[in-house]
Amino acid sequence: MPKISKIAVLTSGGDAPGMNACIRAVVRTAIHHGLEVYGIRQGYQGMINNDMEQMQARSVSNILNLGGTILKTARCLDFHKDEGMEKAYQNLKAKGIEGIVVIGGDGTFTGALRFSKKYPDIKVIGVPGTIDNDLYGSTYTLGFDTATNTVIEAIDKIRDTADAHDRLFFIEVMGRDSGAIALRAGISCGAEAILLPEKETAIEELIAGIKAGHYNSKSSSIVIVAEGDKNGGVYNVSEAVKKEVSHYDIKVTILGHLQRGGSPSAFDRVLGSRLGFAAVNALTAGQSQKMVGLQANVVVLTDLEEALNQHEFNLEPDLLQMAEVLSI
Numbered sequence: 381m382p383k384i385s386k387i388a389v390l391t392s393g394g395d396a397p398g399m400n401a402c403i404r405a406v407v408r409t410a411i412h413h414g415l416e417v418y419g420i421r422q423g424y425q426g427m428i429n430n431d432m433e434q435m436q437a438r439s440v441s442n443i444l445n446l447g448g449t450i451l452k453t454a455r456c457l458d459f460h461k462d463e464g465m466e467k468a469y470q471n472l473k474a475k476g477i478e479g480i481v482v483i484g485g486d487g488t489f490t491g492a493l494r495f496s497k498k499y500p501d502i503k504v505i506g507v508p509g510t511i512d513n514d515l516y517g518s519t520y521t522l523g524f525d526t527a528t529n530t531v532i533e534a535i536d537k538i539r540d541t542a543d544a545h546d547r548l549f550f551i552e553v554m555g556r557d558s559g560a561i562a563l564r565a566g567i568s569c570g571a572e573a574i575l576l577p578e579k580e581t582a583i584e585e586l587i588a589g590i591k592a593g594h595y596n597s598k599s600s601s602i603v604i605v606a607e608g609d610k611n612g613g614v615y616n617v618s619e620a621v622k623k624e625v626s627h628y629d630i631k632v633t634i635l636g637h638l639q640r641g642g643s644p645s646a647f648d649r650v651l652g653s654r655l656g657f658a659a660v661n662a663l664t665a666g667q668s669q670k671m672v673g674l675q676a677n678v679v680v681l682t683d684l685e686e687a688l689n690q691h692e693f694n695l696e697p698d699l700l701q702m703a704e705v706l707s708i
């Protein structure tokens with residue numbers, strides 16, 4: 381097997397805390413192996429625009445603690461098209477880059493797999509980097525822990541004021557297709573109800589639960605609504621409840637993008653370092669079209685194809701059941 385000598389790294393899709401730790405690990409592990417390593421800016425857009433630069437050990441000094449991504453990220457429509465992919469390929473070939481580490485979510489991996497099938501001489505390894513925790517093959521994705529901690533810090537504060545005023549709050553958290561943040565945050569903050577894209581909740585059922593809570597002397601209530609819940613969004617849900625529930629003053633809070641920012645937790649710093657290290661080791665071992673992930677605290681490789689096909693992510697049934705039991 382010919383030895384790989386030049387690789388590149390990019391971040392793509394929504395940023396996630398811990399991406400910088402991962403970039404640092406990729407750069408320094410590559411240097412350890414004697415490889416040249418390039419940083420590509422703005423995800424696939426930078427591949428198309430030839431926006432990439434060689435990185436050194438010092439290029440990634442003092443970034444472990446930073447949220448966001450020093451390489452920047454993008455949602456790049458041009459990469460969906462054959463012409464965009466061809467341009468990206470030619471740019472990589474011109475630099476002699478033979479392998480790339482792509483840090484991102486399911487969309488990023490879909491693009492990477494398509495690209496690598498079209499141009500198999502460029503090896504690709506994916507690192508699951510998304511606050512959504514919606515990838516098969518890794519129990520946790522990079523950024524999910526930090527984002528969930530950010531969310532619970534915010535909800536704890538809302539609980540204080542909700543309790544002081546005997547109010548009912550509807551809080552929207554991120555997750556267009558994933559209820560992972562909503563479920564963990566709901567359990568951590570003792571939410572009275574959690575609305576998730578993966579599980580339908582009838583509005584009548586929600587209203588009955590809120591009324592029962594009031595009857596059982598709850599002074600405040602928190603309902604967490606994941607962005608992707610199928611009831612038409614947090615305002616729709618709150619309006620529907622308002623018509624039937626008069627004993628609470630009702631408020632809505634959308635946490636929004638503050639959930640994606642901030643300094644990564646220790647967990648995400650270690651996870652990012654570990655997966656970045658493993659990704660480069662996989663490239664030097666000749667692997668391609670794989671994702672590195674964490675399962676039972678062991679780093680494992682999963683075929684990108686399998687990770688994407690199994691994408692339907694099932695939230696832990698015991699957590700769903702427990703959240704209901706404990707919220708009485």
Ligand SMILES: Nc1ncnc2c1ncn2[C@@H]1O[C@H](COP(=O)(O)OP(=O)(O)OP(=O)(O)O)[C@@H](O)[C@H]1O
Nearest residue numbers: 393394455456459460484485486487488490491510
């Ligand atoms: N079918 C596809 N073909 C080519 N490229 C794709 C495809 N799907 C996604 N991509 C590329 O991957 C990028 C990132 O995908 P997407 O915006 O879905 O985010 P993601 O990686 O899933 O992360 P997150 O969900 O955390 O924001 C897209 O902007 C696009 O450049």
Ligand SMILES: O=P(O)(O)OC[C@H]1O[C@](O)(CO)[C@@H](O)[C@@H]1O
Nearest residue numbers: 394395510511512554555556607
């Ligand atoms: O910042 P954007 O592009 O609006 O994306 C928001 C989406 O990205 C995510 O934060 C994942 O990165 C989703 O939870 C959310 O639906």
Ligand SMILES: [Mg+2]
Nearest residue numbers: 485486487510
């Ligand atoms: Mg995604």
